[in-house]
Amino acid sequence: MKSQNRVVPGLLALSICSTLATLTISAGSAAATPGPRLRLEPAALTFTHAGEVREVTLRNTGTNVLRIGSTRVWHDGSGVPVFTADPLEATGLLPGQTVALHVRFVPTAATAPLPPGGAFGALLVPCDDDTLPGDPNPGGGAYIGSVALRSSQGPPLLSLIVFFPLLGIPFILLVPRGRESLTRIVALVTTAVPLGLALWMIRQFDPTVTRTAGTWGLQFVEHHGWIRGFPVEYFLGVDGLSVTMVLLTALITVIAVGASWSIPLTQHIRGYFALLLLLEVGMLGVFCALDFFLFYMFWEVMLLPMYFLIGIWGGPRKEYAAIKFFLYTLAGSVLMLLAIIALYYSSKATYLVDGTPTAHTFDMMKLAWANDFGAESPIAGFAFPRIVWLAFFVAFAIKVPVVPLHTWLPDAHVEAPTAVSVILAGVLLKMGVYGMMRVNLSILPEATHWAAQGLAVLGVVGMLYGALVAMAQTDLKRLVAYSSVSHMGYCLLGLSALTPTGLTGAVAQMFNHGTITAMMFLLVGALYDRTHTRELSQFGGVAHVMPRYATVFGLAFMASLGLPGLSGFIGEVLVFIGAFPAWQALTITAALSVIITAAYHLSAIEKVLLGPFNERWRSALAGFDLDLREAATLVPLAIIVIVLGFWPAPLLTTITATVQDLLTAVATP
Amino acid sequence: MTLANLPSFRHLVPENILVLGILALVGLSLARRPASRRLAGAIAFLACLAALAATALTAESQPRVLFHGLLARDLFGDFFKYLGLVTTAFVILVAQRSRDAIDYRNEDREAPEFYALLLSAALAVNLMAAASDLLTAYVGLELVSVMSYILAGFTPGSRRSAEAALKYVVYGGVASGAMLYGMSLLYGLAASTDLATIGRAAATAPALPVLFAAVLCLAGFGFKIAVVPFHMWCPDVYEGAPTPVTAFLSVAPKAGGFALLLRVFGQISGHAQGLADRSPWLLVLLVVAATTMTWGNLAALGQQNLKRLLAYSSIAQAGYVLLGVAAGGVAGQEAVLFYLAVYLFISLAAFTAVAAVADSGGGESVAEYAGLGYRMPLVAFVLSVALFALTGLPPTAGFIGKYYLFAALIERGHNGGGAAFYIVAVAAVLNSVVSLYYYARVLRAMYIDSASATHQTVAVAAVHRVVLVALTVPTILLGVYWSPLRDLVHAAVGTW
């Protein structure tokens, strides 16, 4: 045994070395073949203040004369040109010869002193050095050398927010045996930091920025190259829509960690919190990623933790619920993958953020604003944009969920532990609608017009169906789950109207439903922890023994049914106002669901809180009103629900500019 | 440039090192009995690493033709040599602690012979990777086959192992017979065994005989990479063979087979007016690929033995890779190479996990994996990562590999390949959903159905732990940053 212990480090070193060796041998690099070679120094320039001038040197390091075409500056984003360079006409460089150029950073009045989202561009030098990437752009040179130009960006706030939870995972796994309660503290801290950062970000966020201000109307942009020879980029940024969702995600995750106190410490608690944190990374990443490849990776990263969280810590039918969730979502996302690839191959040639020319792009902003997919040749007889639109729609509709694809949701909710239900309803469902706005609406506007009526019908069907089925439920958690189906229908209806009010309503509904439904699941969980049942018929008169619980319960359910003065009302009324001009008959039909919604919410309140108290629960409930931890998770949400109820302005102003941009995209096909 | 015999040896250093290693092992087995398992393993491992290093150090971007045109030395072949040698190195380590390969509990029986055979198989894979002539292609393929037959039957006194070997011999013999017949037809059509000459001749020869010969050759290569309908041996052999050998078979001969497939059919169908333009050859490939992945995935659904399940999964994976061959072009070939490299880590990790469980006394059936996540956390974690990677989920390298394959298909469809490529792409992604279902069964057993199983931690052999970690790190790392591998693949395809 001893000798083996000596062998092991050696073997470890050898095997790792061999792995690394095979990975890093860059085979073709060897001898440089003779010819013209362009070297640009420096390779990237970062400007910190307006009017700054920097020098770029072009040098021929090859053996032949280097022919250089006229250089030009290229700007990423929709923005105003902010970089200028000395003009250099077509010329030849002898081997060893150099030319110096000056590049200036001159923000215009519109963007002064610094563009809000940062400025990205590149100095492009067309030449005949065939080791550089060829330029497929019309009017470009044969090969392009480039110097990346950007304004200084400040700290990478979004990266910090998205990846901070990852830092907690090793600490959680390292918590010593017997001190498992520490995992909760670590998880709470590592989720609180992104929340704090998100709050700070939203304070810095300028809601007036639109697309015309540059960088596609984004803020806190981080845009870097990623893989050599493959046009994926590390591109994060937020606009009004995603900043709202990032805040919601960070908030709901902290609440979920608070709700996780009820998970027994003996039940693999390290794995539980590690997966929860990984899930948060995926969720935050989806809302921040603006490169399609990155977006898809974050989207899929959410699947695994969710599968295990439901599968290991869920209720009696957890296996079924977990695999159903997994298969549904994966089926949707592989469709999305194909659609992404199809869009990619149909996109126009452009430049990456560092000026590398590329024949196609994954940049969601360029796909949305600089490409028109209407002219693509049809696939198997179907118009290209429509078939791609449908693929995206199905992928997102499964997440929303839109009615025929919703059946995974009740199962997942009923089996999932409270905290996971909170995340599922509070954040994951929003991803579907977010995806529709970010992708279907802005990238494929003409197909959106084509599908708008169908979208509206699906929305109304979801509202009515969800509400009717919720009315028939005897299980409180299932009722709340179906109410989610119904409420997400509002978002779809608001979306389909393609009016500012409708879209604003849809976004408001997303945020408000996130907070309200999180409260509802927390309340259901609190009751279940005490009585181990969720049967509506088993309860009654809870208000007599748990007054605080009853107060919050009433508030949450009233908010959910859309009582004016509470936040749920805002989204619904905006959706109806926005949708009415577009779909009058449908909107009137949809209004029926308000009545049904009121009916089942009130009946739930009546069955749980009012009436005679079921003496069976005397020992479980009496004297066990909401404790401090539960209150700490519920009260912040309650405050948000009340405040946004009569003062929705902070939420609405944040999203106004983005909604305008979205509608511009739809209006100009 | 074409080199004569003697100058060619300078570019054959890796193979020579392997031969020296084999001779040393044979000498060892003659000298002492029972020979030390560790010593034999060390010799084999060092020979493998030295060959790997020699391949990397003597690699040149300028392609060369050796032995008057029998072998090629180019980055394309070198890439497949890396695959074969890295696989062999890992398998050597895994075999150190696998009772079904070397019976170390009694005495280190037959260790030198086992390693000598393994190195010979690695040598043959190198030969397949470098073949630029029908003769070397045939010899390489046969050598790999014969070594694999013996290795598959290596477990002493095991009925399963003997049965696996017999089935392997029978199916393998038929496949090589068919391939030889196809090759003889190609020789008759082109009046040469040189692949490039055959490629030029195929462009002018009548399409039907060329198609017939190509399909017969596909039988031989298809047997090595286990595509439907030449896959029948695969589940039995994977189940019956010693687990390290299964790990080897799942990667190295497949890589060699794909190297031949790309080289031979790249010549025959790649040219303008080649087979692809004049016959339904691409359709044949697409149908074979689609059938393979679907068949493999559907058959895997009902499997109870994990090795057998992984065998069917590897059939399905071969189908995915064949899609890249069908898509063709630079994108398709890069996708094939990339996926094979990624698949090396994933497949070896999965089978090493199986070997580690078997070594600690566990069974091979999925039911016996219940609670593994709590008994052997590392093994279960590695196996989960491998299964996710096989499904093609980010952030594992399996996703990137699948992405390149699907993208190559869609690019081909977009550039005038027709609707068939889109349809097959949809079939491929739906297949990955199906595959998730049976992979999830294993995950469920390991983590969810754990109520009845014991949660007592079980020790894992140190060498297995090392291999498991060394395989999982690149699986995840290449999923988020794959520039190095992409450069390697790009160079390999670019200079060919």
Added chain:
Amino acid sequence: MPTLYYLYLSFALFFIGTAGVLLRRNALIVLMAIELQLNAGNLALLAFSRSLGDLKGHVFAFFVIALAAAEAAVGLAILVGMYRTRQTINLDEVATMKR
């Protein structure tokens, strides 16, 4: 004699070999049938070689003969081992691993 006759013969051999593999269940006969397939290939190689006036086909055939011998040796060894443990060489009776 024209080359075509040899090719007909080689195709007939290949066909017989394939049929033998598919139809017979005795492993020994199957191995023999495989040899027949290989020799069909050999014959075609030689016939082409003669008619083309090219020696490569002859060389190829020699390699095939050597490799076929190796394959047969390994195959027979495995067969003997199998017969010792199971007392049968019928391929259907040998199969115990379930589909």
